[in-house]
Amino acid sequence: MEGKRKHKKAPIIIGVVAVIVIAAGAGFWVWHEQPSFCNAICHEPMDAYVEGYYEDSSQMSYAHQVEDVTCLQCHEPKLDEQIHEAVVWVNGSYEMGEDNMLSTVGVRADANMCATSGCHGMNEVVAATQDWGGEEGVNPHDSHQGYALDCSSCHTAHGQSYMYCNTCHDYAVPEGWAEPVSTTAKTA
Numbered sequence: 001m002e003g004k005r006k007h008k009k010a011p012i013i014i015g016v017v018a019v020i021v022i023a024a025g026a027g028f029w030v031w032h033e034q035p036s037f038c039n040a041i042c043h044e045p046m047d048a049y050v051e052g053y054y055e056d057s058s059q060m061s062y063a064h065q066v067e068d069v070t071c072l073q074c075h076e077p078k079l080d081e082q083i084h085e086a087v088v089w090v091n092g093s094y095e096m097g098e099d100n101m102l103s104t105v106g107v108r109a110d111a112n113m114c115a116t117s118g119c120h121g122m123n124e125v126v127a128a129t130q131d132w133g134g135e136e137g138v139n140p141h142d143s144h145q146g147y148a149l150d151c152s153s154c155h156t157a158h159g160q161s162y163m164y165c166n167t168c169h170d171y172a173v174p175e176g177w178a179e180p181v182s183t184t185a186k187t188a
Contacts, residue, residue: 035071042089048100049158058176060157074113074157101158109157110150133172140165 031037035053039046053061053071064074088094095103115122125141132138140154143165154164162178165171173179 032077033070033072035065038071042085045089045094045096045100045102052158059159060155060161064157069119074109099159109152109155114151135171138171140171 035050039050049061049071052059053065056062061071097103111122114120115125122141126139129139129141132140140163143149149164155161160176160178161174162180163171163173164180166173167180
């Protein structure tokens, strides 16, 4: 009789364990999708990035957070990259700058990343910046540089953005942005 009871309990135990594993996996996946996951696991180097996302209104990442755009909507998680990042973090083979940010970052924001469905439309961006700073014909998003520049040539998600055009020109600089120091003479 006792053998049959144990045999009847086995499917129930297996079912309970399966439900727990599935619930834990789903919970982990939801947490993995949140910015807080990044710095909960990797305080250094991710704390400064996540703090900026939540607290620094001068950063583009903060503006994305206000619009309910999570980190993983821009930084697509690819398994091979995540494994590489985990290995680098475990063995500490990453360099931090004086600003507590990674010294080298491989992510560049380009039109393929920023001008995707549901994000920014390049036609709307170009139209919104026509005659920049009141100067007829000036448009930083439709310039003589064409697509030689990508979005991160000027826009910095986790730091201070800068007016790349002003390496040669002298255009209006948005509030809170840096103006690059040019080694060439400026022309309008």
